Amino acid sequence: MKRRNFIQQTSAATALVGLGGLLSLSFAPNTQKHITILHTNDVHSHIEPFPPDDSRNPNMGGVARRASLIEKIKMENPNTLLFDAGDIFQGTPYFNFYGGELEFKLMSKMKYDATTIGNHDFDNGIDGLYAQLPHADFDFIISNYDFSNTIMDGHTRDYKIFKKDEVKIGVFGLGIELKGLVNDSLYKETRYLNPIEIAQDTARNLKQRENCDLVICLSHLGYSYKSDKISDMKLAKNTENIDLIIGGHTHTFLDKPTVTRNKIGKEVLVNQVGCYGLYLGRIDFYLDDRSSLKANGLKIEV
């Protein structure tokens, strides 16, 4: 894996990291916090691993394996959050037979914290999605779909704030424009709102009013497009206050998160792990008290 280090405020960072470590060992209490974010996207009802004779992904994927991996990571760091970026449904007969029930039940057993909603999650209609909600012990976070004239009204959240080891993590969600992508008889009166405007407002609220230490966007917009279509990369560049965008839709296999810069030149990470549960994405955030010497620069190792 290629390793790139982005160091802000290089003046002090390299010299003082070592000293900071020493200081925290000697007399200051260890103030460093460690938050692990795990994520999937576009799993598309892939419950079982691909068979050994599969032409593309032999022996890969499988929910039972993902579950043991997640469990292991949570044992190592209890301050872990687990997210999905949508398109949970559609892709194997498990969906056609059980309508998404098994997908939601398994995600609940794996203790997913939240998901956003993908276009294929409407494949059995908005009523088909609603019907499966009782099987989901996790939140549906989507900020730019107005469901007020639909059966989903009140069953999703614009954002949610998670607290892990005193760290406040604000999470919001963005869905793709459904018109032209999904038959309108399926999504009914779901209204799509401008994702950039919603993201700007929601992220500002989370960072500045709610004082979140981290702001994460779960997005089903897609990684990037040649056209003007809004994507995660465009979203990152045209907004502020977002630390991480966890994406989906385009089935983009990134072997490491993309580091880009937002509207005011601050780093934003954009990640996506392809599809079908072939990979689990993992982002580790280390935070420290502003007064600590270690907090003198941001080091991104991807």
Next chain:
Amino acid sequence: MNSKNTLKIGCFLLIGILLTACKENDLQTVKIEGNRIEINKDLSEDAAITKFIAPYKKHLNNTLDSALAYNPKHMVKSDGDLNTAVGNLMADIVMEQTNPIFKNRTGETLDMVLLNYGGIRSGLNKGNVTTRSAYSLMPFENEIVVTELTGTKIKEMLNYLEKAKTAHPVSGIKIIMNRDYKVKKALINGKEIKENENYYIATSGYLQEGGDNMNFFKNPVNLYKIDYKIRNAMIDYFKKVDTLSFKKDQRFIRK
């Protein structure tokens, strides 16, 4: 306001400021690491999850693998030039299963079916034909639609097929091309295509909306949604018949 009160307010203000300062986010991200972890067979399976999936899997497999019909001959996508047994199977099944529904709703009869070669997602092995076979042939959720097209649009369709040089599955039409893929003869219901006449063509919603650049399907005179998945049409047909008899034939050829 007396001085005591002023002091009180001052104290409150001070406490207020202190509280705000404490509440203010004082954590800063110092390091971020990003990785992806492959889910492969080196990872152990969570036994509880495997056990939970088992009954769903069993029921699914029982249903998917029970025999619906018998196929006497291997069918592969590459067994023909401009028509194949498996392509004919799909197009003929769409014709046979759609026609009664369409007739019932409109009183009209289908003239032809056009699907796309890329939409045939597998072959069909000799032996038992199952629901799983239908899922392999057609994993997508595409639904059947009927378009009413003018004869002019049918001519556009023939131009498309000349350029495509591909065994796109058809039913109800006979097309003879020369060696250079130019249409020599095209008959619907045994008759020449008339530009001022309209025809009823069944296809998938995906193609009607311009999939595979089949733009002649866009803006038809009329569009009828059948609310019937291609896959379900196949499953229903397999349940209905005992032995399949589809083969490569003379419907779409070069000579």
